Amino acid sequence: MSNLFIKHPLDDKCVAITTTTALGNLAYQVDNGEGVKDRRHLLSYALGLPIERFTYVHQHHSDIIMEVTTKEVGKGKDSFEDGLECDALYTYEKNVPLCIFHADCVPIFFINNKVNLVGIIHAGFKGTMKHVTYKSIKYVLEKEGLDIKDFSFYIGPYREPISFEIDEDNKKVISEAGFIEAIKDNRFDNGLANIIDLRQLGVKDSQIKACHLDTVTDDRLFSAYQKTPVGRLVSLIYLK
Numbered sequence: 003m004s005n006l007f008i009k010h011p012l013d014d015k016c017v018a019i020t021t022t023t024a025l026g027n028l029a030y031q032v033d034n035g036e037g038v039k040d041r042r043h044l045l046s047y048a049l050g051l052p053i054e055r056f057t058y059v060h061q062h063h064s065d066i067i068m069e070v071t072t073k074e075v076g077k078g079k080d081s082f083e084d085g086l087e088c089d090a091l092y093t094y095e096k097n098v099p100l101c102i103f104h105a106d107c108v109p110i111f112f113i114n115n116k117v118n119l120v121g122i123i124h125a126g127f128k129g130t131m132k133h134v135t136y137k138s139i140k141y142v143l144e145k146e147g148l149d150i151k152d153f154s155f156y157i158g159p160y161r162e163p164i165s166f167e168i169d170e171d172n173k174k175v176i177s178e179a180g181f182i183e184a185i186k187d188n189r190f191d192n193g194l195a196n197i198i199d200l201r202q203l204g205v206k207d208s209q210i211k212a213c214h215l216d217t218v219t220d221d222r223l224f225s226a227y228q229k230t231p232v233g234r235l236v237s238l239i240y241l242k
Contacts, residue, residue, distance in 0.1 A: 006048050008222065010111060010213060012156040016120050018111040018239045020158050021045065022222040027233030029103045031082040042079070045236070051097055053079060056238070058101045060085035063128035067091065067121070067138035069145075070098060089129055090138040092121030099238040105226040106161035106217050108192050109237035110135055116152040120239045125196050131179045136199035143203070150204045157197070157212035158237050161227060163189040165218035 006025040010018040021028060026041050046053040057070050058078025067090035068074070075098050078085025091100040092112075100122050102109060107126035113119065123138050143150060168176070168190045176185055181195040197210060217225040217235075224233045 005222075006045065008159070008213070008215070010156050010158060010211075012111050012211065012239070013113045013115055013154055015115045015118065016113050016239055016241050017049070018122075018156060018158075018237075019049075020109060020223075020237045021235045023224055023233070024222070027224070028236045029082065029234035031103075032232070032234050039080075049099070051099060051240070055097055055240075056099045056101055057091065057093075058082075058085040059089060059091060059103075059124065060087050061089045061102060061124050062087075063126050063132075064089045065129065065132040065134040065137045067123070067134075067141050069093060070095060070100060089125075089134055090121065090123040092119060092142055093241070094119050096241045099240040101236050101238040103234040103236060104160075105224045105232065105234055108160040108196055109158035110196055111156040111158060111237070111239045112139070113154050113239075114148055114152045115154070117146070117148065118241055119146065119148070120241050122237060122239045123196075125192065127192060130181070130192055130195050130199075131175060133179070133199055135196040136202055139200065139203055139205075151206075151209075153205065153209060155200060155205065155210045157193045157210065159213055159215035159217050159220065159223050159235075160193055161218055161225065162193070162214070162216035163191040165216055165225075165227065166190045166192065 007019040066088040068088040070093040102124035110123040184195040217223040
């Protein structure tokens with residue numbers, strides 16, 4: 003079952019993965035949810051965790067993060083609409099996979115292994131322009147009273163700049179959002195844009211790792227751009 007997901011080497015205290023096309027679409031909001039329940043059960047079995055522990059977002063390209071406590075565990079397991087109303091999650095709970103959906107959007111995994119906190123952010127183009135990463139991490143820092151130097155981050159697979167050509171209108175939007183550095187030769191690096199947000203919070207580049215996988219060109223990954231069939235991957239993280 004090792005081909006069902008890609009493991010990301012963030013930290014020994016957590017598991018961070020992105021599912022693959024070998025497992026298939028995991029989003030109820032795509033293709034009328036055909037076969038999603040069975041695939042989610044297979045993912046649960048592959049990870050050795052009860053499906054009732056998997057917690058999902060009802061994502062909508064927002065800039066909102068929510069803490070998952072015992073009362074939120076399992077939200078969104080049976081329908082997209084039942085997910086938590088946000089685009090980012092964090093928790094102190096163990097063995098609770100925090101799940102986001104994506105194809106070309108950027109999944110950002112994070113951990114503070116000093117206090118055993120993990121989280122994940124869904125940063126699509128719209129969310130990035132809203133500074134979802136900056137706002138999410140700033141919220142966690144302030145609410146939990148934590149130090150940014152104790153965090154580690156991992157950038158998962160996304161639509162890399164080689165596959166992301168932009169027009170003048172998008173250039174203007176990106177520039178006004180403060181991400182001009184992420185544009186080169188009419189191509190946009192959404193991962194770099196989110197790294198820029200992390201740097202604004204005082205994150206050092208040494209605290210950030212990345213897999214450098216392009217969802218458009220990698221056959222193991224779904225993409226909403228020039229690929230069929232279109233499905234949604236799940237990126238998730240949990241504390242061991």
